[in-house]
Amino acid sequence: MQAGVRGESEKKEKGEIAEDVLKGLSGKPKKLPSKYLYNDEGSRLFEEIMDLKEYYPARCEFEILKDSKDELLQYLKNDHEVYVVDLGAGNGIKTFILLHYFHRRLPLKYLPIDISKLAIDEVVQKLKLKIPELQIEGINADYFEGLERLKELKDVKKLVLFLGSNIGNFNIREAIEFLNHLHKSLNKDDLVLLGFDLKKNPVTIRTAYNDSKQITEKFNFNILKRINEELGGNFDLKKFMFYPTYDPHTGEMKSFLISKESQSVYIKALDKTFSFDTWETIQTECSNKYSLDVIIDLAEKTNFQIENNFFDSNHYFVDSLWKVK
Ligand code: AVJ
Numbered sequence: 001m002q003a004g005v006r007g008e009s010e011k012k013e014k015g016e017i018a019e020d021v022l023k024g025l026s027g028k029p030k031k032l033p034s035k036y037l038y039n040d041e042g043s044r045l046f047e048e049i050m051d052l053k054e055y056y057p058a059r060c061e062f063e064i065l066k067d068s069k070d071e072l073l074q075y076l077k078n079d080h081e082v083y084v085v086d087l088g089a090g091n092g093i094k095t096f097i098l099l100h101y102f103h104r105r106l107p108l109k110y111l112p113i114d115i116s117k118l119a120i121d122e123v124v125q126k127l128k129l130k131i132p133e134l135q136i137e138g139i140n141a142d143y144f145e146g147l148e149r150l151k152e153l154k155d156v157k158k159l160v161l162f163l164g165s166n167i168g169n170f171n172i173r174e175a176i177e178f179l180n181h182l183h184k185s186l187n188k189d190d191l192v193l194l195g196f197d198l199k200k201n202p203v204t205i206r207t208a209y210n211d212s213k214q215i216t217e218k219f220n221f222n223i224l225k226r227i228n229e230e231l232g233g234n235f236d237l238k239k240f241m242f243y244p245t246y247d248p249h250t251g252e253m254k255s256f257l258i259s260k261e262s263q264s265v266y267i268k269a270l271d272k273t274f275s276f277d278t279w280e281t282i283q284t285e286c287s288n289k290y291s292l293d294v295i296i297d298l299a300e301k302t303n304f305q306i307e308n309n310f311f312d313s314n315h316y317f318v319d320s321l322w323k324v325k
Contacts, residue, residue: 018231018269025267025274030282034169035115035142037223037284043116045219047091054211056204057165057197060317061094068310068319069101072159075191075307075321076106079157085150086112087143088166092123095161099131109135109156113146143178150185158190163319165197168288172298175288179302183324192304192322196290200316202248205289209244209253217242220255220284232268239263243281251289256281295320 017036024032038046050058076082084102086095089112102108110127114120120138127136139149150158160182167175182192197205209216220242227233244255259276266273292309295318299306304322311318 014230021227021231021267022270022272025282030274030276030280032223032282032284034285036226037219038115039222039226040116040118042219042222042226043090043114043119045215045222048215049211049219050093052208052211052213052215054207055216056208056316057195058094060312060314061163061195061319062097063312064310064317064319065094065097068308069098071308071310072098072193072321073102073105076102076157076159080107081109081156082106083109083111083153083156083158085146085158085160086110087146087160087162088164089114089123089161090116090119090164092127094163096127096130098161099127099134103131103134109137111137111139111149113139113141113143113149115140115142144181147181147185150182154187158186160186160190160192162192163195165195165287165317167194168197168290169286171286171288172294175298176301179298179304183303186324188324190324191307192324194320194322196295196318196320197287198316198318199248199251199289199291200314202246204316205253206244206246209246209255209287214242216244216255220257223284224257227267231270234266236263236265240282246289251291253285253287253289254283255285256283258282292318 020033020036024030049055084095084099086092089095092112099110112120112123117140120140124136124138127134139146141149170178221237224235224237224240228235239260240257241260242255243258244253246253259278259280262276262278264273264275296306299322303325305325306320307323308321309318310321
């Protein structure tokens with residue numbers, strides 16, 4: 001058995017977060033990159049989100065993976081070595097469904113990649129107990145660092161998982177850039193399973209990001225808390241409100257933290273004061289919702305062939321299986 005965690009993304013991140021916060025809060029409109037929502041606390045809160053009754057994407061994808069694991073297996077069963085690479089694995093619970101089914105049937109190795117070191121440590125620990133004979137190597141890295149690691153893997157078949165509509169946090173231009181990059185990191189016939197949240201009743205979507213337990217609110221506020229803690233900011237969280245809103249035309253589910261009064265915030269690590277007008281917004285997330293047309297177009301533009309689309313019974317969500325052409 002092989003199990004370990006490697007990664008150096010934490011140190012690198014320190015300087016990067018300062019730079020990104022400076023840029024994001026100096027811009028008009030103000031924005032903070034959503035990847036900074038996922039420190040240890042944020043990753044824990046996101047796990048709570050996945051258990052919420054309003055947050056349908058998690059349940060849809062469980063259903064999809066449960067129902068399509070055997071069909072997926074058929075694409076891999078003739079390969080002499082299969083690496084399942086899990087980009088943004090989080091707690092890896094969804095992937096367990098596949099690993100549990102695959103590991104007796106395939107020569108399998110699992111590479112979870114996540115920006116939270118704690119999430120990766122936990123996934124590796126949990127899997128050691130659940131499937132002791134599984135080969136696993138956890139990698140603490142962001143997506144782009146993760147892709148660099150993929151290039152090292154030649155001569156093995158890869159199934160890259162990018163689940164949970166993680167791709168939805170990119171706008172179309174960024175998604176294309178990411179998929180091009182992914183394509184370059186893979187070899188012909190490698191596979192990618194991409195989770196996309198589909199357009200649906202807008203109320204269902206908005207409610208998923210505006211839950212009654214206010215966990216999503218806490219999750220978004222955590223980014224200000226993180227700036228206070230890591231960069232010596234003095235954000236007074238009470239002076240902001242959480243506002244999620246869905247545009248059914250563009251399919252953009254945006255979340256904002258809005259300043260309820262005119263105020264200034266000092267950030268020590270940047271030695272800079274940022275001023276906020278009354279009702280000025282900071283965008284913290286944008287989760288794009290897709291139509292099948294856009295998904296097909298994305299695959300075409302980035303040189304992937306769509307092998308299969310796996311839907312949940314409500315057609316709320318799709319896990320789209322792509323092959324490197
Ligand atoms: C992890 C980016 C897929 O956009 O649905 C959930 C994050 N934010 N609820 C999403 C999230 C608020 C989630 N992703």
